[in-house]
Structure formats: structure tokens, C-alpha cells
Amino acid sequence: MMQEFISITSALLILTGAIFMLIASIGMIRLPDFFIRISVLTKASTIGLGFMLVGIALYFNHMSIFLKVTFMLVFIVLTSPVSAHIISKAASHIRIPFWEKTDLQDYLKADETPDDPKTKKSSYGGRKKNST
Amino acid sequence: MKFYEVILMVSMFILVVSATLVAYRFIKGPTLADRIAALDLLSAHLIGIIALYAVFSEELLLMDAALILSLIGFLGTMSFAYFLIHKKE
Incomplete structure (x- = not known):
């Protein structure tokens, strides 16, 4: 019973993360401008990967996987906004054109x-x- | 356990489709900065695909590969942004 509950929870978490990443990549196609498209980048990394990794750690139920997933989550949450900011700063520096609206x-x-x-x-x- | 494998297959399919969409932006992208952003997003998708494959094949070592890739992706993005700023003086 407990095993089934854990596996269903982890499957739902993984599916949620995958759907978040699909939404982010649709936004990468559909959004009109580079500076609007950059906002997609952090959502996919933090929310999508976060849900997926937590689900995977629940499924394995192993101490080393739990440690690795924790380290990955902390690192991704720290670096993904920083890299998005650095890219947008560089793009503003080389004068990439804005959307007209x-x-x-x-x-x-x-x-x-x-x-x-x-x-x-x-x-x-x-x-x-x-x-x- | 059957339900779990079906959900894993569906999420793997979703991840591959979204990686294809990001690769379309990487090929088409009008500017270099678009391509760098798409590369960053592609590395995130790659981490997700590798972690899912670790669940499929029950290999715990593949999580190490995902961990290393999350470090390398950030370094790649930072160095490409540095190149973008210092490309023409």
C-alpha cells in the first residue's frame, strides 16, 4: 500500500515537471522577442526540473540519490536565474532589437x-x- | 507498477518533443543570444532526459552524469555570454 502510494506520487511529480518543461519550450517558440523569451528559461529549469528530480528521489528512496538530488536542486536554483540575467545583460550590451510593442x-x-x-x-x- | 511505467513513457515523450521545439529555436533563432538561451534550455532538458533514463534502467550512476551536466551547463552559458560581450570591441 505504502509502496503504491509512493510510486503514484512520484509519477505525478515527474509528469508535472515534464508538462512544465513542455509549456516552457512552447513559449520558447511562440514568444515574440528575445527579452520576453528569456523569462521562459528560468521557469523550465527551476520548476520543471525541480518537480522531476523530487519525483525521481522519491522513487529511488536511496540516501545517495537523495543527496545528489538535493545538491542539484540547490545548484540549479542558484545558477539558473544568474545565467538568465547574464545572457540578457549581454544581449542588452550588444543591442539586440526589442519587440515593437x-x-x-x-x-x-x-x-x-x-x-x-x-x-x-x-x-x-x-x-x-x-x-x- | 504498470501505471508507473506508462507515466514514465509519457513524460519521456513530452521531454523529447519539447527538446525538439527548443532545437528548432536553436537552429532558427535570429540572433546569437537566442541561440545561447536555447542552448541553456537544451541542457536543462538533457538533465531531465538523463534522470528519467536513470529511472528506466535502474542505474544509479546516471544521476552522477546529470549532476555533472548541471555544472557544465552553467559554465557554458557564462562563457558564451562573456564571448557575446567581448566579441567586437
Whole structure:
């Protein structure tokens, strides 16, 4: 009885994670812009992989697998948002074009008031107003 | 146990289909940054596929491969982003 309960729970967790990753990859196809598409990346890694790995650890019910899954989860939750932020920062630096319906008011305002008053440079890539 | 294997097959199928969709974005992607983002997502899908295969074949060692891949994927993304910034001076 207990064994069946554990296996059904783990199957449902794995299926939930797989469905989350399918939704993320559909978003990777359908979304219009790079800067909108980047938001998909962290959801697939953290939520999808998180559910799947917890389900797998429940199924194996073994101490070493539990330790490995814990380490993987901590590492993924730490690094996935960081890598998404780094990619979007690099893309903003090399001026990848925005979607035409994106509201750029705050972005251009941050460009006009620079972070560093000595070099007159902002850390947002220095995009000109008319070069969207 | 039969139900569990059916669910595992279905999730493996879903993962392979979504990896194909991400690979389409990797091939088509208009800019280099799109390709890097797709590569990061592909490595996440690969970790999931390897972990599921570990359940299929009951090999505990495959979880080590998934663990190493999760470390390598982050390093790859970071180095590609560094290359993207310093490509043209």
C-alpha cells in the first residue's frame, strides 16, 4: 500500500515537471522577442526540473540519490536565474532589437541618468533614443 | 507498477518533443543570444532526459552524469555570454 502510494506520487511529480518543461519550450517558440523569451528559461529549469528530480528521489528512496538530488536542486536554483540575467545583460550590451510593442520609457530614462557621473555611462548598455 | 511505467513513457515523450521545439529555436533563432538561451534550455532538458533514463534502467550512476551536466551547463552559458560581450570591441 505504502509502496503504491509512493510510486503514484512520484509519477505525478515527474509528469508535472515534464508538462512544465513542455509549456516552457512552447513559449520558447511562440514568444515574440528575445527579452520576453528569456523569462521562459528560468521557469523550465527551476520548476520543471525541480518537480522531476523530487519525483525521481522519491522513487529511488536511496540516501545517495537523495543527496545528489538535493545538491542539484540547490545548484540549479542558484545558477539558473544568474545565467538568465547574464545572457540578457549581454544581449542588452550588444543591442539586440526589442519587440515593437515593448514599452521602453523606463529603459530610456535609465539611459539618460547615468549610474556613474564621472564617465557619463549607464550600466544599461547605452542605447540611443532613436535607434530602437 | 504498470501505471508507473506508462507515466514514465509519457513524460519521456513530452521531454523529447519539447527538446525538439527548443532545437528548432536553436537552429532558427535570429540572433546569437537566442541561440545561447536555447542552448541553456537544451541542457536543462538533457538533465531531465538523463534522470528519467536513470529511472528506466535502474542505474544509479546516471544521476552522477546529470549532476555533472548541471555544472557544465552553467559554465557554458557564462562563457558564451562573456564571448557575446567581448566579441567586437
